[in-house]
Amino acid sequence: MTHGLIPGKVSQSNRHLAPREPVPAKAWGHVATRFNMLFGVLCVLLFFVGSAYAEVPNAVPPKGDHDGKHVEQPIDFPHDIHARDNKINCMYCHTYARRGLVAGIPPTSKCMGCHTVIATDKPRIKKLAEYWEKGESPKWKKVHDLPDFVHFNHEKHLNRFIFNNEGMEVERADEVCAFCHGEVKEMTVARKVKPLTMGFCRQCHEDNNGPSDCWKCHK
């Protein structure tokens, strides 16, 4: 059985049975055989539905929720229109995520690359165009802010979960981003929905065999 056959819902319901280490894809097959036939039938039934919801392979997502406040931004940037409706990859705009410490905010020129022609009559785009004409950047507020004593490297995490992760496609990068940033593609302006505390990080590092050395993250 390969990843493609594993429906997301099945692995969800059996997560408490799974060992802590990242499980190679084939091991799920063995787990399944221990259950009754109904389970097997469910697997087949859910295959057609489930392939669309397949989980990130070789990864145990971090657990925890946070109810972050709405952050007032200069322009109410609709993540849902860009990432969900138009299926633009997170890394198209947040380009530095795959090669640097920070994911980065795109320059206004990147916005204008599309919006000189797309939806130019919408009020938010008009506001953006104003900034562009003035030669200023909108003063975006930081939503996911870690304390100054924490060293976090986007590149390392993306390599682990996307680029060096067998069975993972770059097109599904948003599922990995959602580990720490929540379902941003369902939001307009991003909101902090994960706690991003030390316990949150440590739990994920234990589940996914991340480093446990203090100086890997503390500086």
Add this chain to the structure above:
Amino acid sequence: MSLENILENWSKYRKGHEEGGYHEYEHMWGMAIDLDKCTGCNACSVACYAENNLAVVGEEKFSKGQGMHWLRIERYWDEPDLGEDKVNEYQIHGASFIPMNCQHCNAATCEPVCPVAATYHTPDGLNAQVYNRCIGSRYCSNNCPYRLRYFNFFSYYEDSWPEPLQMQLNPDISVRDKGVMEKCTFCVQRIRTAKDDAARDDRRGPGAVKDGDLKTACQQSCATQAIFFGDLLDKDSAVSKVWEKHEVALGKSSQNKSNPDKRGYRVLEGLNTDPCVMFLERVREV
């Protein structure tokens, strides 16, 4: 996460040198300082202040011994020859200098005494200090035979970096607040960056970070290039060549001083702290 876990990992990296625990390390960052080249110019110390966000405490606190210089130049004078003939009324050699930064001892005396495990040994062979964890008991400082740990008796932030000087702070290292012990980290932020660069090129393990990929701030600023820094596990690195040439090795506790060409030694080696910093004696025509 548990205390048990901490203790298990501690023992892994805290073997005495007679047990030969070094092979478990990924890297072993080490330094060699040639005192014959050192002019005592203090550039290394200044570079350290700039790189590591060290607080400038002011003259009064400095005179009380509260200076935060992670790398200090110690000065020593020979006694004037006051023999019977009174040959020299004044010292003829002038001062000798020795730059002292944290020696990153493999059998560090500061580590086992910390009540909260805020100081420990990393898999890189570094003696780490975790500022968030530190509760300021100052036991480590009292137990350091070299006196190379510095305590934040006050919050120096506002006095040390008044507006707009806070803009010069290095974002890769935190600004320590009152009640926290701090010390030389061998510029761990630079090590981290160099290792990340090496990993990007798929280089791992000893020898992954080559000479030139990484320089500490003090090494970079040394006018006479008296400071060597690198991975002691990498046999091709300049620093391990210097160690080998002068027959200084981890695990040794004394030097055979019969050959004047072998100038190497480590400070207070006889205490078996097994430091990662070695010095080359100054050569004199006497």
